[in-house]
Amino acid sequence: MTDRSRILFINVGHGLDHLFLLLYPTVVLTLEGVFGRSYGELLSLAVPGFIAFAAGTLPAGWLGDRWSRPAMLAVFFVGIGVSSILTGLARSPFELAVGLTLIGLFASIYHPVGIAMLVEGREKVGKLLGVNGVAGNLGLAAAAIVAAALSEAISWRAAFIVPGVLTLLIGILFVAVCRQWRNTAAAPARPPLSWSGGRPSRTLLRLVLVIGVATALTGLTFQTTTIALPKLFDEGLTGIADGALGIGALVSVVIAVAAFAQIGVGWLIDRYPAKPVWIAVLFAQAPLIAAAGFLAGHGLIVVALAMMMVVVGEIPIQDALVTRYTAEHWRARIFGIKFLLGLGASAVAAPLVAGLHGISGGFLWLFVGLGGSAALVGIIAFWLPSGGAGAARLAARAEA
Numbered sequence: 468m469t470d471r472s473r474i475l476f477i478n479v480g481h482g483l484d485h486l487f488l489l490l491y492p493t494v495v496l497t498l499e500g501v502f503g504r505s506y507g508e509l510l511s512l513a514v515p516g517f518i519a520f521a522a523g524t525l526p527a528g529w530l531g532d533r534w535s536r537p538a539m540l541a542v543f544f545v546g547i548g549v550s551s552i553l554t555g556l557a558r559s560p561f562e563l564a565v566g567l568t569l570i571g572l573f574a575s576i577y578h579p580v581g582i583a584m585l586v587e588g589r590e591k592v593g594k595l596l597g598v599n600g601v602a603g604n605l606g607l608a609a610a611a612i613v614a615a616a617l618s619e620a621i622s623w624r625a626a627f628i629v630p631g632v633l634t635l636l637i638g639i640l641f642v643a644v645c646r647q648w649r650n651t652a653a654a655p656a657r658p659p660l661s662w663s664g665g666r667p668s669r670t671l672l673r674l675v676l677v678i679g680v681a682t683a684l685t686g687l688t689f690q691t692t693t694i695a696l697p698k699l700f701d702e703g704l705t706g707i708a709d710g711a712l713g714i715g716a717l718v719s720v721v722i723a724v725a726a727f728a729q730i731g732v733g734w735l736i737d738r739y740p741a742k743p744v745w746i747a748v749l750f751a752q753a754p755l756i757a758a759a760g761f762l763a764g765h766g767l768i769v770v771a772l773a774m775m776m777v778v779v780g781e782i783p784i785q786d787a788l789v790t791r792y793t794a795e796h797w798r799a800r801i802f803g804i805k806f807l808l809g810l811g812a813s814a815v816a817a818p819l820v821a822g823l824h825g826i827s828g829g830f831l832w833l834f835v836g837l838g839g840s841a842a843l844v845g846i847i848a849f850w851l852p853s854g855g856a857g858a859a860r861l862a863a864r865a866e867a
Contacts, residue, residue, distance in 0.1 A: 523575025528803025544638025597733025615715030
């Protein structure tokens with residue numbers, strides 16, 4: 468399999484990963500009459516799936532490094548396809564929750580394994596991660612319109628079964644064309660993340676602490692805003708976009724347009740230090756997220772678009788930093804830890820959205836709180852070691 472084909476499958480996988488995770492927040496708008504449950508109760512059925520999505524990243528990363536990243540990607544395609552089909556066949560809320568949990572479990576494979584495959588043997592990864600991020604967010608954007616269109620044209624079940632069948636076929640094609648099942652990156656003698664005299668350097672400790680806290684908080688922000696967006700538009704755009712299809716289409720357009728911000732951010736971090744770019748993006752997030760909780764009508768559409776541009780545009784920066792500071796043969800495991808932190812925090816997104824909406828009847832305090840969280844991460848990011856100097860020190864220690 469050529470490098471171009473490999474990258475194509477990796478990017479398609481990213482799109483599908485996000486598509487499957489965000490089908491349900493749109494489908495749930497049509498299920499209140501089907502199962503006789505409230506929006507909050509039905510949305511809570513997705514919580515075990517988001518927990519599985521986070522918890523599965525560590526074992527997936529370990530298997531990717533120790534066994535085979537391409538083989539794990541094949542398991543991802545086939546497993547998530549079959550799980551989605553089973554979800555579409557659910558006959559009760561319990562069976563629906565089981566299906567969503569399986570989707571989350573197989574979806575957990577992608578990020579630690581797929582991103583590690585993508586950056587193997589490469590130095591400048593910003594633009595590559597940006598394009599991959601666009602692919603992921605186009606899948607996220609497509610989720611709302613795919614779910615709404617299939618639900619209205621056929622049934623809510625088709626919203627899971629049709630994408631599941633297509634993904635299963637993609638998995639079979641990947642297995643058929645993949646000729647290299649071993650990881651291609653050579654293992655260096657010592658990893659850059661080394662310990663000096665039995666103790667980690669201050670630079671390394673600062674890096675781990677900053678990235679760890681930032682990953683958790685930005686993961687929560689990303690997942691919460693994307694889950695809440697369909698309901699936010701449903702309540703704030705009365706007369707502008709009505710019905711599941713209209714809301715789904717508008718959500719898809721907003722996320723699809725916003726996704727391309729990642730290419731611009733990727734270009735910037737390939738040419739300039741990542742730290743100031745990261746801080747600028749984080750401080751741009753704070754007022755935009757908070758404003759989305761106050762607005763309605765056309766103003767909400769404009770602010771939501773700007774909000775999603777800076778929320779998704781931030782994603783390649785953290786992945787580029789992890790790539791810069793970690794060794795090839797550890798990378799899937801390190802990404803597994805990173806995504807465990809980020810996705811673990813984001814696992815509370817669904818109950819947070821459902822709970823605060825149930826208490827306040829809207830999203831004002833949720834979005835104000837998320838804006839404050841973005842400002843906090845921006846302040847914490849000032850403590851990040853300077854990219855070039857920190858990387859040089861760690862690389863020098865690895866070669867010593």
